[in-house]
Amino acid sequence: MIPWLDARSPFPDVSKALTEADGAPGLLAAGGDLSPRRLLEAYRHGIFPWFSEGQPILWWSTDPRMVLLTERFVISHSLKKTLKKVDNSMRTDRRWEIRFDSAFEQVMRACAEPRKDSAGTWISPDIIRGYGALHRQGYAHSSELWLDGELVGGAYGVCIGKMFYGESMFARVSDASKIALAYLVHFLHAHGVTLIDCQQETSHLASLGASPIPRAEFIAHLREAVDLAPIEEWQPLPLFRASGKNPLCPP
The missing domain is CATH 3.30.70.3550 (Leucyl/phenylalanyl-tRNA-protein transferase, N-terminal domain)
Structure with missing residues (x-):
């Protein structure tokens, strides 16, 4: 019991x-x-x-716990090409935009929408209210991909100190959730977050570089990470230098 x-x-x-x-x-x-x-x-x-x-x-x-080391995030060759296009657009025509925390509840509700490979959702109205309150207190965050002013993909999770706990993602156009995640991982890595909690093992997460570790190892890491100084300003960072070379994201 x-x-x-x-x-x-x-x-x-x-x-x-x-x-x-x-x-x-x-x-x-x-x-x-x-x-x-x-x-x-x-x-x-x-x-x-x-x-x-x-x-x-x-x-x-x-136990074990699925985690993603931010320095080991896997970006495929095709995704890297798409990321360069998005990065360039953010500097020029602004058709594509990455935003953090501009539509947190919208992202949650989109993650809760029915999916082809799932019969239901665990993101209930009570979950949305609970995490919405966390967001208003500065602990829950969303990474959002916008195309021509429309939200087309995103991810959200909880951040305490230098520990990020991923919750869910969604995509309305190809690779949209991976793009939002790539910017989020890069941002977290740049601000000293070395590990993202992915909770449960899936093949999709494994394809992005996540792997399981013993729960005891996970707990030992978070005990230190949650007491580190929190990230104060959540603003997306460019993934590539202006020249298009030397990507700043993990290879």
């Missing part, structure tokens, strides 16, 4: 999470709320909420 949290209950230690043998590996607790206080406490301890609408709030801490 997993513990049920009330308003005052602390999270159990992550070592108490269920294992593969229990049938729900990583499940730690249920109940509680999605207040900024509770969410920040969760993320500081390597815990995240994940549940479907109609279920109680379920809290997880997976």
Whole structure:
């Protein structure tokens, strides 16, 4: 049995999470709320909420943990060509734009839209309200790709100190989510964030350079990272020098 949290209950230690043998590996607790206080406490301890609408709030801490080292983000040859086009447009005709935090709730709602490979979404109205409150407090951020003034792709997550926790991405045109992610990873890397939490292992994340590590190693990293000075100004950085050579993004 997993513990049920009330308003005052602390999270159990992550070592108490269920294992593969229990049938729900990583499940730690249920109940509680999605207040900024509770969410920040969760993320500081390597815990995240994940549940479907109609279920109680379920809290997880997976082992192993899927992470992306910012210096190892994989950019394919075709994506690099697209990124150069977007980067150039940002300097010239402005048809393409990367923005941070200009449409946080829009990004969340777009991530919640039905997808061909998924029967539903865990990004419920309660999740949107909870992370919206975190965003207003400066802890949740979105990376957005705009084309001719229309939001066509993005990603969002939570940042505490120098620790970033990725949550979800969406794309309405080809490679849009990867473009938004590339700018976000580059920005985080430039500001001293070395590791992004991806929570659960997928082939898509693996193709971008993410890999699983033991939960104990993940927890050890975040314990130091969350207490480092936070990023004060969230403004996208160019991925390439003006000459188009010497990309500043990881190879």
